[in-house]
Amino acid sequence: MENLETFFGVINDLTWGWSLIPILVVFGVFMTLMSGFVQIEFFKRMFRVLSGDNQNQDPNALSARAALLVSVGGRVGGGNIAGVAVAITLGGPGAVFWMWMIALVGMATALIECTLAQVYKQSDGSSAFRGGPADYIRRGLGARYGWLAVIYAICLLASFGLGFNAFQGNTVAGAVQESFGVPRLYTGLALVVLTGFVVFGGIKRIAKAADVIVPVMALGYISLAVLAIILNITEVPRVLGDIVSSAFGFNEAVAGGMGAAIAQGLRRGLFSNEAGLGSAPNVAATALVRHPVSQGITQSFSVFIDTILICSCTAFIILLGDVYVPSAEGIDGVVLTTQSLVSHFGTWSQYALTFAILLFAFSSVIYNTYLGENAMAAITKSKEAIIGLRVAILGIVFLGAVAPNATSVFFFSDPMMGILAVVNLVALMMLFPTAMRVVDDFRKQLRNGVERPVFNPDDFQDLNLDREAWDTKRWND
Structure with a gap:
């Protein structure tokens, strides 16, 4: 074991x-x-996706809005609460500025990778699709790169499907025990039952769950932050000034100055929005849209929601409070955010934060489970393997909840995600010209007055596309 850890x-x-x-x-x-x-x-x-206009879509297929909510539910997690707090503690207020910057460029990365996921998605013969980096590697780069797709799928399964689900189970059980005194065993059992009910219904049930959970958790948390800003409106200019000045080393709040701000901001932003890591494209491929770029734009919006909105909420809650102390190394991020909320609203707000953490973690569990399932589907077409994986994941979630020290077994999660990202970036670089051809097709149709561009596979006959996935008969008009 020691050799493996090394x-x-x-x-x-x-x-x-x-x-x-x-x-x-x-x-x-x-x-x-x-x-x-x-x-x-x-x-x-x-912002068009928020209207939820599906009148021209196959009613049995997943909409762009549904795929957006699933991906937001996966991106938004404990890192938006605890991770941002740690970044500010170690990097100063300037870390927030660099989070914003990495989100801005990450929106482009997300658009490209999710556009490719849509281009190379595959139909299951009914109204559902599967896709993601494993598919755009195989179909876009060719059979000679099949081994790269397998490496990607194994890393996705190990990191998101297995490892991160154990940590999320631990997060939920720990938060419930800390705030409400409920034993981990009961929380673990409840989490397994709820997760099992959702994930055994497939991506459509996951999307229905996200449609309820994500708006509640996002709007609720944003509302708390907006209220904190209103209560401290006169302090907002000072906070914004601290963020900018600290970002460029004019006001060195912590040791390391500008370097610490950049390092912490970029790291937290990338971990939070996942742009370029190759996880979100697996969900982006499930939507029925008229043009691949449409879903690319939607997933770019997901990065905006995660980092520009949710992470900023945590930042303002902390920086407008009176708890944050620069250079206070070693502080627990959840504790800092909780104490900052209490400083604004009183003790009741810690329970509201616990509820938000529960929703964030649960939405991440069902998202991670689907990623693991999609990874398994890229390795084998066996339905029994998929069912076995679902059962195994439920066991891992339970283990993480009841035995927090057991999560140390999943020391391979971050390294596997690192390999995952490298493989995805290599594929994106090789397929970038293809992605730009599709983006330019979208642009051309807009210039020609087409309000809702439609992807015509006949214009891309040199690409290895699944024609059934792009059958225009799915649209009513």
């Missing part, structure tokens, strides 16, 4: 330790520039 520790050092974050940043900047700031160009269109 091995995965080396992988973690080679990826997250020093190379992957700069690569993700450079890659995001590259895609932003080479795409002509596509995330800004289509920013207004991002």
